[in-house]
Amino acid sequence: MNHSEPNHEKFREWIDMRPQHLRSGIQALPPWKLYRMSSSGHRVTLYSYDECKCGGREIHEDCEGGLSLTVSVTGQFNRVKFSRNVFGILPRELTECELPASDERLGETMSAPEAKRFVASLARPH
């Protein structure tokens, strides 16, 4: 399902400037679609298409044909503690999905300062 208006022409132009080995992988995951990430079940939008340093020449668990993704997990499409970007996602982990139901509870359960404190609390000074 689209979460924003497609700009097919601009997307095609941009793909044409990407390295050859990444083009079909990017083409299959347009940035205006909403996806479900299999590992966490969150709905995600695409933040960036990341080129692995292997250049697609290696069989590599960090990429598919040289492509990995950074996705945004946000309160717009999920109920989460806080919104964030997650990198190192493989194309096969994403499946196109529907928009949230109109009565689904969405949003962030932590305020920005709470989220900052929470993340800080995960690290300990040494």
Ligand SMILES: [Zn+2]
């Ligand atoms: Zn790689």
